[in-house]
Amino acid sequence: MHVHVNAATSADGKLSSRRREQVKISGSDDFARVDEVRAASDAVLVGVGTVLADDPHLTLDDSSLIDARESRGESPHPARVVADSRARTPTDARILDDEATTYVLVSEDAPETRCESLEAAGAAVVVAGEERVSFPAAFDALESHGVERLMVEGGGEVIFSLFAAELVDELTLYVGSMIIGGRDAPTLADGEGFVEEFPRLSLQSVERVDDGVLLTYTC
Numbered sequence: 001m002h003v004h005v006n007a008a009t010s011a012d013g014k015l016s017s018r019r020r021e022q023v024k025i026s027g028s029d030d031f032a033r034v035d036e037v038r039a040a041s042d043a044v045l046v047g048v049g050t051v052l053a054d055d056p057h058l059t060l061d062d063s064s065l066i067d068a069r070e071s072r073g074e075s076p077h078p079a080r081v082v083a084d085s086r087a088r089t090p091t092d093a094r095i096l097d098d099e100a101t102t103y104v105l106v107s108e109d110a111p112e113t114r115c116e117s118l119e120a121a122g123a124a125v126v127v128a129g130e131e132r133v134s135f136p137a138a139f140d141a142l143e144s145h146g147v148e149r150l151m152v153e154g155g156g157e158v159i160f161s162l163f164a165a166e167l168v169d170e171l172t173l174y175v176g177s178m179i180i181g182g183r184d185a186p187t188l189a190d191g192e193g194f195v196e197e198f199p200r201l202s203l204q205s206v207e208r209v210d211d212g213v214l215l216t217y218t219c
């Protein structure tokens with residue numbers, strides 16, 4: 001599986017403010033690029049922290065991208081995936097509407113009643129990991145459902161875990177020309193952080209987009 005992480009940070013590396021509400025960092029050209037990356041993916045993954053904070057939809061905005069997918073015999077939108085060890089995704093979350101398939105990755109510890117509620121709300125529940133979602137096992141399961149190109153849109157906890165598990169192939173990072181600040185504001189890679197064997201990236205391109213910079217790395 002090819003795993004492409006895409007995110008937008010402020011110039012000081014924050015994904016959002018300490019309030020953890022969605023902050024518009026990308027401009028219109030960058031959001032159009034994000035739509036194209038989504039359209040080229042089989043599925044788009046976020047963590048439950050992002051679902052609870054942003055209530056994202058994770059579908060395509062541009063109808064020509066939807067048409068192009070359909071002409072290739074693909075579903076109109078990529079599938080949506082939430083990493084949610086304890087099945088905390090609200091049943092009225094926007095990602096559970098019927099516009100696209102939604103996989104909720106849970107651990108063996110997830111309460112069965114919550115998993116049943118999510119299934120009743122339309123989700124396909126995938127169990128991978130004992131106490132927390134195990135991404136290697138979860139990605140094997142997603143591959144068995146035909147997911148070969150996975151886009152990851154955050155947040156910082158999930159992105160850290162994917163780097164720690166050496167599962168990231170590509171990173172595109174939009175750095176907006178703003179400062180958010182705050183020691184408790186989420187950053188691109190949170191989790192425990194690395195103290196040695198820091199993942200090294202290979203810079204492929206630097207491009208001015210809107211009033212910020214798009215950095216493309218292979219990992």
Ligand SMILES: NC(=O)C1=CN([C@@H]2O[C@H](COP(=O)(O)OP(=O)(O)OC[C@H]3O[C@@H](n4cnc5c(N)ncnc54)[C@H](OP(=O)(O)O)[C@@H]3O)[C@@H](O)[C@H]2O)C=CC1
Nearest residue numbers: 007008015016020047049050085133154155156157158161
């Ligand atoms: N600017 C941008 O591009 C983006 C910004 N954001 C912002 O980021 C913030 C949310 O980020 P964050 O709080 O880090 O949330 P995440 O979306 O990274 O979700 C974190 C949660 O995912 C669950 N999870 C399940 N399995 C794992 C695993 N193996 N490793 C790590 N987490 C796992 C955990 O909950 P559990 O243990 O219950 O499973 C964890 O608390 C919001 O403020 C949002 O607005 C988000 C995306 C993009």
Ligand SMILES: Nc1nc(O)c(N)c(N[C@@H]2O[C@H](COP(=O)(O)O)[C@@H](O)[C@H]2O)n1
Nearest residue numbers: 008023024025026054056057058059153
């Ligand atoms: N690329 C990008 N730029 C920003 O400025 C952002 N705030 C985000 N956030 C991500 O986009 C998701 C929202 O998706 P929908 O518009 O609801 O489909 C949000 O949840 C973050 O993952 N991304």
